Amino acid sequence: MKVVYVIILNWNGWQDTVKCIDSLKSLTYPNYKIVVLDNASTNDSVVRIREAHPDITVIETGANLGFAGGNNVGIRYALEHGAGYIWLLNNDTIASPGALAAMIEVAESDPKIGAVGSVLYYMNQPEKVQAWGGGQVNLLTGRSRHLLAPGDLHYITGASMLLRREALEQVGLLDEGFFMYWEDTDLSFRLRQKGWMITVAPNSRVLHKESASAKKGSSQQDIWYNASAVRFFRRHAMFPFLPITLGVGGRILKRLLLGDWRRVRSVWPGYKRGMEATRFTTRG
Secondary structure, eight states: OOOEEEEEEESSOHHHHHHHHHHHTTOSOOSEEEEEEEOOOSSSHHHHHHHHOTTSEEEEOSSOOHHHHHHHHHHHHHHHTTOSEEEEEETTEEEOTTHHHHHHHHHHTOTTEEEEEEEEEESSSTTSEEEESEEEEOTTTOOEEEOSSSOOOOEEOTTEEEEEHHHHHHHOSOOTTOSSSSHHHHHHHHHHHTTOEEEEEEEEEEEEOOSTTTTTTOHHHHHHHHHHHHHHHHHHOSSTHHHHHHHHHHHHHHHHHHTOHHHHHHHHHHHHHHHHOOOOOOOO
């Protein structure tokens, strides 16, 4: 039975992280280890997490490395310690007892499966699907959307993503050029380009708060989302100018129609940041 390393990234969210770990203690899959990466929290997160769960490995990254950079520290640690699978799990989630076992069962059914997602449900509406594992991206219009039922899956959301060791060794880790957002989509696309399958375990149930670290609707969220969107389409679209223009333009128009001038002004800096960044880093 392969050992699974569960990687949880924390940034000032020790309350959510402790609750997430609490849920993991009830997992039915027996061979797993939990590793928390603290991304230079400015509160007492590290102390609180260690007090609540002294048996858990907590690694301090020393700086806020973003989602990709922080998780990569944990992924490298897991690979160095013999992980067969690595489960990236957001700290603002609650996993059902069978969540991991269901993903492993699907992954072990075909060695060509490189990544498996969970069915995410809203934390405050636990019967409402937030994402059926992930979603789809239109490389022409620049739009992306979560699937709410089984369908043609383009990406798995990093809120719950089980990764096969061999797949990571071939395609590389998360691209740290994505500080936040789109890094899970980029990894999913790279996996598929190398011939790996991505799929969803329908019996893997995970509750998810969504946007716990970056406040939903904040200017900072807009900046990072648009910077990462530009980076993604520059890499994966045949005609990147089209989805970048339509995507960024559409988000500006939407905010103009809502009269949200603060968020209008935050889209453009994100676009500029994405256009200025050229370096792609994906290897372990």
